[in-house]
Amino acid sequence: MGGKEHAYIQEAFESNWIAPVGPHITSFEKELSRICNDSSVAVLNSGTSAIHLALILLGVTHGDEVICSSFTFVASVNPIMYQGANPVFIDSEEDTWNMCPDLLEIAIKDRIQKGKSVKAIILVHVYGMPAKIKDIIKIANKYNIPIIEDAAEALGSTYDGQQLGTFGKFGIFSFNGNKIITTSGGGALLSKDHKLIDKAKFLATQARDEKPYYQHSEIGYNYRMSNICAGIGLGQLEILRDRVHKRREIFNFYRNTLNKFNNILLNNEPNKSFSNRWLTTILFSKESTIDKEQIRLHLEKKNIEARSLWKPMHLQPVFNKYKMFGGEVSEKLFDRGLCLPSGSAMNEKDISRVTHEIKSLYEK
Numbered sequence: 001m002g003g004k005e006h007a008y009i010q011e012a013f014e015s016n017w018i019a020p021v022g023p024h025i026t027s028f029e030k031e032l033s034r035i036c037n038d039s040s041v042a043v044l045n046s047g048t049s050a051i052h053l054a055l056i057l058l059g060v061t062h063g064d065e066v067i068c069s070s071f072t073f074v075a076s077v078n079p080i081m082y083q084g085a086n087p088v089f090i091d092s093e094e095d096t097w098n099m100c101p102d103l104l105e106i107a108i109k110d111r112i113q114k115g116k117s118v119k120a121i122i123l124v125h126v127y128g129m130p131a132k133i134k135d136i137i138k139i140a141n142k143y144n145i146p147i148i149e150d151a152a153e154a155l156g157s158t159y160d161g162q163q164l165g166t167f168g169k170f171g172i173f174s175f176n177g178n179k180i181i182t183t184s185g186g187g188a189l190l191s192k193d194h195k196l197i198d199k200a201k202f203l204a205t206q207a208r209d210e211k212p213y214y215q216h217s218e219i220g221y222n223y224r225m226s227n228i229c230a231g232i233g234l235g236q237l238e239i240l241r242d243r244v245h246k247r248r249e250i251f252n253f254y255r256n257t258l259n260k261f262n263n264i265l266l267n268n269e270p271n272k273s274f275s276n277r278w279l280t281t282i283l284f285s286k287e288s289t290i291d292k293e294q295i296r297l298h299l300e301k302k303n304i305e306a307r308s309l310w311k312p313m314h315l316q317p318v319f320n321k322y323k324m325f326g327g328e329v330s331e332k333l334f335d336r337g338l339c340l341p342s343g344s345a346m347n348e349k350d351i352s353r354v355t356h357e358i359k360s361l362y363e364k
Contacts, residue, residue, distance in 0.1 A: 001232075001235070001236075004234070004235035005231065005232045005234075005236065006235075007235070008024060008232065009228055009231045009232065011024075011231065012227050012228050012231045013228075021227065022227030022230070024227045024228075024230040024233075024234055025043060025224075025225060025227055027230070027234055028043050028230040028231075028237070029042065031237050032173075032188055032190070032237070033190075035163055035237070035240075036163050036165060036166045036171070037166045039166055039190040039191060039192055040191055040192070040193070040196075040198075041188055041189070041190045041197065042188065042190075042197050042200045042204060043183075043186065043187070043188045043224075044188060044204055044224060044225055045185060045187065045223055045224065045225055045226075045229075046176070046185060046186065046223075047075060047150075047173060047175075047176070047188075048075045048078060048079060048187070049187060049189075049221070049223040050172035050173070050187045051075070051079040051122065051148060051150065051172055052079035052082055052083075052221075052223075053189055053203055053204060053221070053223065054120075054148045054172065054189060055082075055085070055119075055148070056083070056203065057170070057196050058119055058148075058169070058170075059119065060080070060083045060085050060119045060120055061083055061084065061085065062083070062084035063084065063086070063117070064083070064085040064117045064118075065085060065086050065087075065088050065111055065116050065117060065118045066080045066085050066086070066087055066119060066120045066121070066122060067087075067088045067090060067104065067107060067108070067111075067118060067120070067122070067145075068080065068088070068089060068090070068121075068122040068124075069089070069090055069092070069098060069099045069122070069123065069126070069150075069313075070089035070090060070091060070092070070312040070313045070314045070324060070326075070327070070330050071097060071124075071312050071330035071333060071334075072124040072126060072150070072310055072313065073152075073310060074313065074316065075174075076122055076124050076150050076152075076313075080122075085119070086322060086323075087313070087319060087322050088107055088111065088322065088323045088324075088325070089312070089313055089314045089319070089322060089323065089324040089325065090103050090104050090324075090325050090326065091103055091324070091326025091327050091328065091329050091330050092329040092330045092333065093329065095132070095267075096126075096130065096131055096267070096273070097126055097129060097267065097329075097333060098123070098125060098126055098130075098132065099123055099131055099132075099136060100326060100329070101132050101135040101136050101139055103325045103326045104121070106325060107323075107325045108143050108145065110325075118145055119145070119146075120146050120147070121140055121145055121146070121147045121148070122147075122150055123136055123147050123148070123149050123168065124150040124152075124153075125149070125150065125151050125153065125154040126153065126310070127153055127275075127277075127278055127279050127281055127339075128154045128157045128180070128247075128275045128276040128278035128279070129267065129273070129275045130154070130157055130158070130269075130270075130273040130274070132270075133149075133159050133164075133167050137167060146168070146170075147167070147168030147169055147170075148169065148170045148171075148172065149164065149166075149167055149170065149171040149172070150172055151164040151172060151173055152172060152174035152176075152179070152187070153174070153179065153180075153276075153279075154173075154275075154278070155179070155180055155181065155240065155276065156180055156240055156243070156244040156276035157273075157274060157275050158273075158274045159272055159273055159274070160272040161274075166190070169191060170189060170190065170191050170196075171189075171190045171191070172188065172190070173187055173188040173190075174186075175188070175233060180240070180244065180278050180344075181233070181236035181237065181239075181240055181243055182232070183225065183232045183233040183236065185229070186225050186229050186230075186233065201224070202220070203218070203220050203221055203223070204220070204221055204222075204223035204224045205222075205224050206220035206222060207220025243276075243344050244276045244277075246344045247276055247277040247278060247342060247344065248275075248276070250342050251266070251280045251342075253351050254266065254280045254282070254340060254351065257351075257352075257355040257359075258282065258355060258358065258359075261359075262285070263284055263285045263288035263289070263290075264282050264283075264358075265282065265284070265285060266280070266281070266282055266283075267283070279339045279340075280339070280340045280342045281337055282337065282338050282340060283333065283336050284336045286336075290361055290362060292308065292336055292337060292338045294361065295338060295361060296338060298357060298361055299354070302353075302357050304341060304353070304354055305341060306338045306340055306341065307338065307339045308337065308338060308339075309333050309334055310330075310333075311334050312331060312333075312334055314327060314330075315331070315334070340354060341354055
């Protein structure tokens with residue numbers, strides 16, 4: 001926590017605004033809008049809810065197809081299943097580890113040729129690294145397919161100075177407890193189309209009609225954020241820049257310490273890309289004599305948690321029957337990659353302990 005959150009929470013209690021309505025929600029949405037090129041914003045109870053509402057608003061329904069990155073967290077894909085639609089997975093490219101534009105166009109052509117209805121593209125900015133957004137937008141526009149920009153991990157990341165999540169038809173953020181700022185649990189849906197966001201807010205509050213009694217003409221959802229959580233978010237937004245600076249400091253410490261090992265790779269930012277470095281990730285080259293599992297288990301013995309990079313969706317048992325284009329890059333990332341401890345509360349001593357243990361294995 002940054003310090004101001006408690007004051008906002010106390011204000012919510014004192015004013016008795018506890019429910020999923022209240023002034024902190026309005027203020028949080030306005031502050032997010034200011035950061036996000038004046039996009040309209042609905043704050044919700046999760047990033048997953050935001051993706052689900054985006055799919056509903058785009059008319060995705062049973063039997064439709066939605067193209068999605070394979071190298072991502074499952075929350076990017078689950079809402080596709082909620083709608084009875086089918087995911088089509090796209091492999092990563094080597095530079096940013098995000099959706100490969102070339103494979104995306106191959107997939108679109110294939111699905112059109114087979115008579116499939118592709119209703120949306122869910123583009124993920126994995127680990128806060130900007131995808132090749134301009135190339136992907138160009139392809140999406142060519143085939144008139146709207147983009148849902150999953151920037152759950154990428155608040156504070158930009159491409160050409162523009163906040164990620166503001167390039168597509170919809171953008172989504174997550175404020176889960178592990179994100180760069182948190183509301184304990186929560187998310188946001190944003191769009192330049194304010195009418196769509198108004199509709200999202202309507203659906204997120206059980207789709208209650210404007211009547212002096214409870215009337216419902218559509219199916220709704222209980223997806224809105226509470227005023228208390230929004231108060232936490234307001235406090236967190238005030239220190240977003242500090243959080244991004246800290247995460248980038250952590251990444252740079254790891255890079256400067258580990259770059260002497262030729263077999264440990266840290267991905268660079270492509271031109272015009274600025275990553276919040278939500279998590280510091282490392283990749284072991286094919287020539288490395290030590291693999292990621294040796295490192296992970298060694299760190300675990302020292303009470304240091306490291307995790308594998310995302311296991312691709314096309315390798316998940318629940319999704320292994322769905323169409324995949326490519327696979328080699330994301331499978332390599334999973335096989336050889338680790339996320340290192342990257343929390344904003346880490347100090348130099350903490351990070352030094354992690355790098356010391358990694359170096360100790362290489363220097364044996």
